[in-house]
Amino acid sequence: MVTVIETICADGSQLLPMIIFKGDGVQESWVENTHLCMPDGVLVGYSENGWTDGKKSLRYLEHFFGSNSSTASKATSGTLFRMLLFDGHSSHVTWEFLLYCLQHRIIPFCLPAHTTHKLQPLDVAVFSPLKRKWSEAVWERFQWGNHIMKKESFWEVLLQARAGGLTEKNILSGFEATGIYPLNAQKLLQTLPGYDSYRPNPEKPTASPPPYEPRTPKTESEISKLEGFAESKVCRNTPRSRDARSAIRFLAHSASFYCSTLNLRDETERKKQQYLIEEGLNSGRKGRKRIKIDNSAISAGDVKKVIQANYDGKEKTIKTSLDYYTRLYTSTSTKITEIASKLKQQQEREKNGRGSRRYKCVVQLEIEQKELEEKLEKYKWLMKEKKLEYQKLGMEKKNALGGVENLDIEYGESERERPEEEEHLGVEVEDDENTC
Numbered sequence: 001m002v003t004v005i006e007t008i009c010a011d012g013s014q015l016l017p018m019i020i021f022k023g024d025g026v027q028e029s030w031v032e033n034t035h036l037c038m039p040d041g042v043l044v045g046y047s048e049n050g051w052t053d054g055k056k057s058l059r060y061l062e063h064f065f066g067s068n069s070s071t072a073s074k075a076t077s078g079t080l081f082r083m084l085l086f087d088g089h090s091s092h093v094t095w096e097f098l099l100y101c102l103q104h105r106i107i108p109f110c111l112p113a114h115t116t117h118k119l120q121p122l123d124v125a126v127f128s129p130l131k132r133k134w135s136e137a138v139w140e141r142f143q144w145g146n147h148i149m150k151k152e153s154f155w156e157v158l159l160q161a162r163a164g165g166l167t168e169k170n171i172l173s174g175f176e177a178t179g180i181y182p183l184n185a186q187k188l189l190q191t192l193p194g195y196d197s198y199r200p201n202p203e204k205p206t207a208s209p210p211p212y213e214p215r216t217p218k219t220e221s222e223i224s225k226l227e228g229f230a231e232s233k234v235c236r237n238t239p240r241s242r243d244a245r246s247a248i249r250f251l252a253h254s255a256s257f258y259c260s261t262l263n264l265r266d267e268t269e270r271k272k273q274q275y276l277i278e279e280g281l282n283s284g285r286k287g288r289k290r291i292k293i294d295n296s297a298i299s300a301g302d303v304k305k306v307i308q309a310n311y312d313g314k315e316k317t318i319k320t321s322l323d324y325y326t327r328l329y330t331s332t333s334t335k336i337t338e339i340a341s342k343l344k345q346q347q348e349r350e351k352n353g354r355g356s357r358r359y360k361c362v363v364q365l366e367i368e369q370k371e372l373e374e375k376l377e378k379y380k381w382l383m384k385e386k387k388l389e390y391q392k393l394g395m396e397k398k399n400a401l402g403g404v405e406n407l408d409i410e411y412g413e414s415e416r417e418r419p420e421e422e423e424h425l426g427v428e429v430e431d432d433e434n435t436c
Helices: 055-066 070-074 095-103 121-144 149-166 168-178 183-190 220-232 241-281 302-353 356-400
Strands: 002-005 019-022 043-049 082-086 106-110 288-293 296-297 404-410 425-434
Touching: 002 149, 019 055, 019 149, 043 055, 043 302, 055 070, 055 095, 055 296, 070 082, 070 121, 121 149, 121 168, 168 183, 220 241, 296 302, 302 356
Parallel strands: 019 043, 082 106, 288 404
Antiparallel strands: 002 019, 043 296, 288 425
């Protein structure tokens, strides 16, 4: 269960959606992976049933209609009012929601019950093509073996559907068909049953067909249309015309078969590349990381900032360890040099025939030198390991900010002390390597 909240404007533009997943958290791979990343302005949340509620609706309003939003920039210098049309869902008519609208010069307009199929532009002209494009995108994936719709691929399919359904033409048609903009009350009345029952329908003059413009067909439907047009121009009931029609059909079938072969080859290659990318993404998953937030939703841009801060913290930890082992290596190397000098002096004294105590001192120095050399090799190995770890972490960060890792987002009701580097995001990061 996934809820998508879409917003369109009367000028034909659209806002980025708010996506609410069903579950106990939001994984990072749903927001950002090696194949496709959500834009920073997309708002992401979750709930037990995948539905919206009062807190999420208020977070939606703050994100898309706040002082720094794109809709606020359209209202010149904050002097113009903005009208927000919505249905009567309980999450849209809370006191906090309406109060925020009044404080930010937003006119909340709740459509009457059971009228959204006539008055809401999204229902009238947008959602139908959007659902059709979504079905086509899902069916295309099913044809090539992707029988399970994973949440990691949700944004990819939704992006294809939005590209074909949320077009400027459909949005403008929705506002025009409902009579909201340009304002025309007769548009709605004309759709009601019995409006024209007492009026005679004037006969409309038949329009002449447009002139034929020949062009090279590129799809099977265009080949079929050209075949029908060519057959219509051939005289019937003559031997030569029958041969001509047979030749036209043969050419059309050959061209259609060749076009299908080319499309199948291209589609197979594209699906192969997509399969390889998804397999590499699924095989590279690591331990989960949980992010606790106080708000009911978090934007994709804030998720990326948290990931960036997490990697910066890891790099800082590795660099601190590397500096520590470097200092130990340097100090141990200095001690070995000093002991080697003392050992050389003691050996020269023993050659001169000094007591046995001097011999014991030489043995003690040799043992200490050997122990320090073993420590030196250990520190050298640890330094090399940390350098490799630092390089590997840098490559992961450079690729996609750790796009194959998992991230859980949980809501926190109580205030907690947070690290200084994450205070501006209002989040708390916890590692949980044992979570599946």
